[in-house]
Amino acid sequence: MSAKVHAELHESVRRSLTARDVRYTAGRRKVIDTLSEAPGPRSAAELLDETHDVPLSSLYRSLTVLDEAGILRRQHDADGLARYELAEWLTGHHHHAVCTDCGSVEDIELGESEEASLDRILAGLSRSTGWDLTGHSLEVEGVCPSCRT
Amino acid sequence: MSAKVHAELHESVRRSLTARDVRYTAGRRKVIDTLSEAPGPRSAAELLDETHDVPLSSLYRSLTVLDEAGILRRQHDADGLARYELAEWLTGHHHHAVCTDCGSVEDIELGESEEASLDRILAGLSRSTGWDLTGHSLEVEGVCPSCRT
DNA sequence: ATGAGTGCAAAGGCTTTGCATTAGG
DNA sequence: CCTAATGCAAAGCCTTTGCACTCAT
Numbered sequence: 167m168s169a170k171v172h173a174e175l176h177e178s179v180r181r182s183l184t185a186r187d188v189r190y191t192a193g194r195r196k197v198i199d200t201l202s203e204a205p206g207p208r209s210a211a212e213l214l215d216e217t218h219d220v221p222l223s224s225l226y227r228s229l230t231v232l233d234e235a236g237i238l239r240r241q242h243d244a245d246g247l248a249r250y251e252l253a254e255w256l257t258g259h260h261h262h263a264v265c266t267d268c269g270s271v272e273d274i275e276l277g278e279s280e281e282a283s284l285d286r287i288l289a290g291l292s293r294s295t296g297w298d299l300t301g302h303s304l305e306v307e308g309v310c311p312s313c314r315t
Numbered sequence: 316m317s318a319k320v321h322a323e324l325h326e327s328v329r330r331s332l333t334a335r336d337v338r339y340t341a342g343r344r345k346v347i348d349t350l351s352e353a354p355g356p357r358s359a360a361e362l363l364d365e366t367h368d369v370p371l372s373s374l375y376r377s378l379t380v381l382d383e384a385g386i387l388r389r390q391h392d393a394d395g396l397a398r399y400e401l402a403e404w405l406t407g408h409h410h411h412a413v414c415t416d417c418g419s420v421e422d423i424e425l426g427e428s429e430e431a432s433l434d435r436i437l438a439g440l441s442r443s444t445g446w447d448l449t450g451h452s453l454e455v456e457g458v459c460p461s462c463r464t
Numbered sequence: 465a466t467g468a469g470t471g472c473a474a475a476g477g478c479t480t481t482g483c484a485t486t487a488g489g
Numbered sequence: 490c491c492t493a494a495t496g497c498a499a500a501g502c503c504t505t506t507g508c509a510c511t512c513a514t
Contacts, residue, residue, distance in 0.1 A: 290429060376505085
């Protein structure tokens with residue numbers, strides 16, 4: 167993420183937090199910085215390492231607060247480990263590819279026409295299932311380039 | 316699941332386990348029975364309750380063994396709780412709808428043409444990402460019929 | 465028979481919480 | 490200033506494991 171976009175990211179986060187009376191502290195900025203540079207969702211342990219000097223409990227509390235504020239999204243990988251990524255309104259809509267070999271998760275984007283056919287599929291599902299569908303995520307699994315070699 | 320298909324299910328499981336020198340015990344049959352009747356993935360706590368008289372540690376050990384044998388599939392829900400369902404070779408390929416309100420997960424199936432367009436999307440991804448893709452799952456989120464009312 | 469499975473209790477690992485202190489707006 | 494956030498240690502919760510006993514094949 168470029169410097170300019172980076173500054174805008176922090177501004178977006180700050181505005182969003184301020185509106186909820188949540189403070190944008192140094193530790194939280196480090197978390198957002200780290201996540202914005204990551205190629206895919208990060209675990210708490212990875213963030214603990216990559217943010218430097220953000221204590222465990224503060225990290226977890228910040229992650230919880232940022233999740234509740236809609237700044238980031240928490241999921242769980244195949245091992246049940248919590249993984250965090252910036253929310254889609256900050257990064258843009260994307261999907262995930264999970265390596266069945268090493269477990270790494272990589273962000274991937276679909277082209278317009280692919281995303282459009284996904285939307286058509288969802289519209290059909292909404293009708294046939296009785297659910298009021300609000301979002302979707304396609305997760306593909308396979309072997310990543312570095313495990314393939 | 317009908318009685319006949321049910322019997323076939325147990326036979327499939329038994330054959331698969333026998334081939335790996337894993338025994339198909341009463342407790343494990345209860346787990347398979349419960350999962351085959353569930354409308355979506357079950358947690359360990361739910362299985363503990365629904366199987367009756369399968370002790371905690373035995374349940375977890377059976378789930379681990381059955382997962383490793385490819386009989387069932389373990390995932391984790393939004394709260395990080397492990398959830399189990401029969402593997403797709405036993406139930407058929409399907410996807411999940413997650414209720415953003417109550418957290419319930421329901422199995423859903425796509426029609427042939429929808430599944431075919433998903434496959435086309437995946438083929439494109441395989442080319443553009445350099446991954447060797449082997450599977451996919453589409454998770455849709457929304458509000459389930461019972462939470463909508 | 466004989467090794468896999470069971471069942472209880474104890475341990476593990478990730479995450480949350482209590483509380484006194486610090487610092488952001 | 491005044492309340493949210495921090496940071497340490499302690500507690501929680503789901504899941505796994507040690508060990509002696511039991512049962513499936």
